[in-house]
Amino acid sequence: MRFNPKRLAPFLPLVVAAGLMPPAYAQTDTYPDRPITVVVGYPPGGSTDLTGRAVADQLSKKLGVPVVVENVGGAGGAIGAHKVSRAAPDGYTLLLGANNEIAINRLISASVKYSYKDFTPVGLVASTPMVLVASTQSGIKTVDQFVGTVKSRPGKYMYGSSGVGTALHLAAEMAKQQAGLFMSHIPYRGVGPLTTDLYGGTVDFGVYVLSSGLSHIRSGKVVALGVTEKKRSAVAPEIAPLADHPALSNLDISVWFALMAPPNLPEAITTRLRKALAEVLQTPDFRKKMEDAGSTVAPLNVDMGKFLVEETAKYQKIVDFANIKE
Incomplete structure (x- = not known):
C-alpha cells in the first residue's frame, strides 16, 4: 500500500504539539514524585x-519522597561533583558539596572540567571553621609566638594539612x-598521619x-593557636580567632x-528545592546535629551567586600567591 500524506492531515496538530513539548525531565507540576539522590x-x-x-534526612520529610545519599569518592570530591554537573536537570540528582569540589579544585587542576x-x-x-595547631614539642603556645618565631626563622618550620589544594592548605x-x-x-593523606607526626614533633x-x-x-x-573564622565557634568558644592578631586581621576562611x-534546572523545581532547604535549615533537629558537629547553620536567603563569586576570587588570590598547581 502506497503512503498517502493526506491521511496524516487530521493528526498534524497532535504531531506538532508533541514536537513542541519539553523533555520529560522538564515537567515540574508533579515534582517530586520519585526518590531523589544526593551525591x-x-x-x-x-x-x-x-x-x-x-x-x-530532613529533605525527605519536607518533600515527601525518599532522599538517599550516594557516596562517589575520588579526586578530592571532583568525581562526584562532575557527575552532578552533567546530570539531567530534573531535580532528582543533587550535590551536597564543600568548597573544595565546588570552587577550589578547578583553580588548581586542569583535569577538573567543571x-x-x-x-x-x-x-x-x-x-565550619578550621583550627591552626602547634605540636607540643615546638614550644609555641600563642599566635603571637607563632608569628614572631616563624618570621624570625624563615624556612625552618613545617606545617601539615590533609592535602594539596584543600581548604586547610589554603587557610x-x-x-x-x-x-x-x-x-x-x-x-x-588524612588526619590520622598528620596527627601522628604532630604528636611526635x-x-x-x-x-x-x-x-x-x-x-x-x-x-x-x-x-x-586559633580558629580560621573571624568569629569564635560556639562549639569551642575558648579558642580565639587567628584574626584577633594584628598580623592576621583579614584572615577569614x-x-x-x-x-x-x-x-538549567527549571525555575519551578529550583524554587521548590530552595523552599524545602530553607525549612530544613530552621529545623531544631538539623540545627542541633550541625552544632554538635562543630558547624554553624547558614543564614537564610544567602545570595549564592555573589557568595560563589567572592569565595572563588578569595581562593584564586591564595592559589596564585602559593603557586598551588597539580
Whole structure:
C-alpha cells in the first residue's frame, strides 16, 4: 500500500504539539514524585558525608519522597561533583558539596572540567571553621609566638594539612601571605598521619577542621593557636580567632557546605528545592546535629551567586600567591 500524506492531515496538530513539548525531565507540576539522590563526593564518615546525610534526612520529610545519599569518592570530591554537573536537570540528582569540589579544585587542576558555574545553586547549608595547631614539642603556645618565631626563622618550620589544594592548605597559605611568613607545606593523606607526626614533633604545625581537631586539643596532645573564622565557634568558644592578631586581621576562611543541582534546572523545581532547604535549615533537629558537629547553620536567603563569586576570587588570590598547581 502506497503512503498517502493526506491521511496524516487530521493528526498534524497532535504531531506538532508533541514536537513542541519539553523533555520529560522538564515537567515540574508533579515534582517530586520519585526518590531523589544526593551525591557526596567523599567516602562515608567525613564532615561532608555527615552534612549530606543530615540534609537528605530532613529533605525527605519536607518533600515527601525518599532522599538517599550516594557516596562517589575520588579526586578530592571532583568525581562526584562532575557527575552532578552533567546530570539531567530534573531535580532528582543533587550535590551536597564543600568548597573544595565546588570552587577550589578547578583553580588548581586542569583535569577538573567543571566550575561552580556548571551548577544551579540551591543554597548554602553550613560552615565550619578550621583550627591552626602547634605540636607540643615546638614550644609555641600563642599566635603571637607563632608569628614572631616563624618570621624570625624563615624556612625552618613545617606545617601539615590533609592535602594539596584543600581548604586547610589554603587557610595556612592565607596566614602565610598576610603575616609575611615562610614555612613549608607537608601534604598528608588524612588526619590520622598528620596527627601522628604532630604528636611526635616531626611536623611543627597543622591545620584541622575544628571538629576533627578538638579531641586532640582538649586532651593536650596539640596546642590550639586559633580558629580560621573571624568569629569564635560556639562549639569551642575558648579558642580565639587567628584574626584577633594584628598580623592576621583579614584572615577569614572556613569549610562550607552547599546544596547544588545540575545547570538549567527549571525555575519551578529550583524554587521548590530552595523552599524545602530553607525549612530544613530552621529545623531544631538539623540545627542541633550541625552544632554538635562543630558547624554553624547558614543564614537564610544567602545570595549564592555573589557568595560563589567572592569565595572563588578569595581562593584564586591564595592559589596564585602559593603557586598551588597539580
